[in-house]
Every structure is written in structure tokens, then in C-alpha cells.
Amino acid sequence: MAADASANEAPLAQKVLVIGHRGASALRPEHTLASYGKAIADGADFIEPDLVMTRDGVPVARHENEISGTTDVAQHPEFASRKTTKTIDGHAVTGWFTEDFTLDELKTLRARERLPELRSTAFDGQFQIPTLDEIIDFVATESATQGRVIGIIPEIKHGTYFQKAGLPMEDRVLAILAAHAYTRTAPVEIQSFEIANLRYLRSKLGHANLHIRLLQLLDDAKEQPYDVVAAGGKLTYGDMMKPAGLREIATYADAIGPNIRAIIPLAADGRLGKPSALAHDAHVAKLELHPYTFRPENHFQAKNFWQGGDPKTFNEAGSIAEIRAYLDAGIDAFFTDDPAIGRKAVDGR
Numbered sequence: 001m002a003a004d005a006s007a008n009e010a011p012l013a014q015k016v017l018v019i020g021h022r023g024a025s026a027l028r029p030e031h032t033l034a035s036y037g038k039a040i041a042d043g044a045d046f047i048e049p050d051l052v053m054t055r056d057g058v059p060v061a062r063h064e065n066e067i068s069g070t071t072d073v074a075q076h077p078e079f080a081s082r083k084t085t086k087t088i089d090g091h092a093v094t095g096w097f098t099e100d101f102t103l104d105e106l107k108t109l110r111a112r113e114r115l116p117e118l119r120s121t122a123f124d125g126q127f128q129i130p131t132l133d134e135i136i137d138f139v140a141t142e143s144a145t146q147g148r149v150i151g152i153i154p155e156i157k158h159g160t161y162f163q164k165a166g167l168p169m170e171d172r173v174l175a176i177l178a179a180h181a182y183t184r185t186a187p188v189e190i191q192s193f194e195i196a197n198l199r200y201l202r203s204k205l206g207h208a209n210l211h212i213r214l215l216q217l218l219d220d221a222k223e224q225p226y227d228v229v230a231a232g233g234k235l236t237y238g239d240m241m242k243p244a245g246l247r248e249i250a251t252y253a254d255a256i257g258p259n260i261r262a263i264i265p266l267a268a269d270g271r272l273g274k275p276s277a278l279a280h281d282a283h284v285a286k287l288e289l290h291p292y293t294f295r296p297e298n299h300f301q302a303k304n305f306w307q308g309g310d311p312k313t314f315n316e317a318g319s320i321a322e323i324r325a326y327l328d329a330g331i332d333a334f335f336t337d338d339p340a341i342g343r344k345a346v347d348g349r
Contacts, residue, residue, distance in 0.1 A: 023039045046151035069095075071111055110124070174205075190214055218237045289333075
């Protein structure tokens with residue numbers, strides 16, 4: 001039964017959290033300490049490092065293990081021979097891959113803007129790729145400076161791929177979290193688009209580590225988690241978003257992270273449609289809803305929130321209005337590329 005679009009869904013969370021998506025990625029190159037620092041300064045409750053592995057087994061922050069889009073690796077002639085084509089989660093990808101570099105080699109690279117057609121490139125070439133250890137130390141320092149606790153929500157990227165490459169990430173991430181005083185008590189939420197690694201983490205953590213939670217990310221309904229694909233299974237994300245699928249997720253995870261459009265889809269004209277049953281059904285299963293991603297440019301927003309007709313327009317008011325529509329739909333936290341806007345949407349509501 002579809003949720004009543006006119007009825008607001010109450011969140012499960014006592015406080016709706018603002019998550020800095022890859023930091024403040026609308027304003028600084030993503031997954032850099034500068035991006036995380038900007039997110040924290042702008043009021044993010046959590047910052048998000050996506051994690052991939054180096055050849056020498058160090059988790060570093062990149063959205064993908066292929067790094068030509070977010071670093072200057074192509075401008076380094078000493079690494080030209082490392083360009084290659086690999087199959088990542090069933091898709092052929094050409095470029096340079098973190099697992100072919102040591103940490104020391106990656107540290108010679110500099111970050112650049114992923115979306116130069118929409119966002120400033122003024123900070124290109126300034127910042128290194130940070131490790132998870134460095135990020136935790138940075139957040140601990142910022143927390144002390146700000147006088148408030150800042151959570152970390154790391155995503156394990158391509159878990160099956162890295163396991164098969166001999167670079168499994170799950171135990172390494174747990175060991176790093178345990179090695180830092182800050183992450184032994186501060187809120188942490190580990191996320192993955194796969195299932196098996198979250199089940200494994202639950203088996204390791206049990207239900208006693210209350211400050212470490214697990215987030216099951218969900219892609220488009222027709223897609224499948226890659227560990228399911230690798231095992232020859234048929235389960236889709238659409239199946240997982242049905243009531244029975246949500247009840248199953250609740251046996252090992254604390255929250256789901258769907259695309260925002262799975263909660264309120266777009267109508268044919270690009271405007272917001274009616275809410276789906278997902279928020280209600282997730283809450284019935286005792287799962288919080290932590291969707292991705294709100295972005296400040298017209299291009300990413302529902303058409304009813306656009307300012308003017310240029311997709312590139314930075315539209316703060318539109319983003320605030322869009323976030324508030326989803327707050328009314330019952331979300332418990334949300335990822336945003338501009339945490340200052342997210343903070344205004346929540347605090348000024």
C-alpha cells in the first residue's frame with residue numbers, strides 16, 4: 001500500500017543528522033582534508049570518507065579506486081605505464097587504480113574537482129589523498145576545537161573486488177577504528193552497497209558496539225549488490241526495499257541509504273512526485289533512513305525548485321526547499337554536498 005503523500009512521516013531519529021557527502025564536495029575537491037574541514041566548519045554532524053585500498057594495504061579516501069577523474073595522475077609521466085583497463089563490479093573501467101600504487105606514490109598526486117563543468121577548479125592541485133588514519137586524527141582535532149562530537153561515516157567501496165584482489169578492507173577498517181581513542185567512542189557508521197561485508201561486520205561487532213552502526217546502501221531498484229551478482233544470486237535492490245527485504249536488512253544493519261528519488265520520485269515533468277511507501281516501511285522495520293544526495297546546483301534538483309533555466313546555477317533556496325520536502329517525508333539523516341545548506345534546512349525548519 002502506498003504511503004499517503006499528504007501525511008508527514010515522523011523520523012525515528014531523535015535528531016536528524018547532516019552528513020557532509022565526501023566532505024563539502026560542492027565547495028572543495030572531494031575526499032580531501034580541506035573538504036572535510038569545510039563540512040565541519042559549516043555544521044556537518046558527520047563527514048563521509050569513501051574508502052579504497054592502496055597496493056600496500058592502506059585505506060585511503062577516494063570515491064572510486066579509478067582516480068583519473070579526481071586526481072592529476074594523468075599529468076605524472078612516471079605513472080603513464082600504470083594506465084590499464086580492469087573489470088570493476090562487472091564493468092570495464094580504464095584508467096589508474098589505487099591498488100596499483102603504494103601510499104607513498106599516491107601521496108605525490110594532488111586532488112582535483114570531479115565536476116569542473118559545474119564547480120570551481122580554484123583548489124585543483126593543492127590537496128593530497130588522505131588515509132583513514134589521517135582523517136580520524138583530523139576529525140578528532142576538529143572536534144576538540146569545535147567543542148562538539150563529529151561522527152565519521154566511512155563507506156567500504158567494492159568490497160568483493162578488493163577481497164578478490166587480496167586487499168580485504170573490513171578487518172583493516174575495524175582495526176584502525178579501534179586503534180584511535182577518538183573512534184573508540186565517537187559515532188561511526190560503516191556503509192556498503194554490498195550485503196555480505198555488512199553481515200560480516202555485524203558478526204564481528206555484535207550489538208554491543210553501540211557507537212558503531214551499519215548502513216545498507218541501496219542503488220536503483222533494478223540493480224543488484226555486486227556480492228549477490230558474484231554469487232550468482234537474483235536479489236535486487238528493489239527486492240531489498242520491499243517490506244520483507246527491509247525486515248531482513250534490519251537483522252544486520254541499523255539504517256538504509258537509498259537514493260533520495262526512491263523516497264520521493266520525480267514525476268514525468270521532473271518535478272517532485274508523491275512519496276513512496278519506503279520511509280514508512282523502513283521505519284516499521286525499525287530502520288533509519290539516510291538517503292543520498294542533496295546538491296546545490298539546479299542540475300541535481302527537482303524542477304519545481306529550480307531558479308531560472310541554467311542547470312549550473314547554484315541554488316541554495318531550492319536545495320533547502322527540496323531537503324525540507326524530504327524531511328517532511330520522514331528521513332532520519334541525509335547526505336549533502338553543501339552541509340551549510342543542510343544545516344539551514346534542518347535548523348530553520
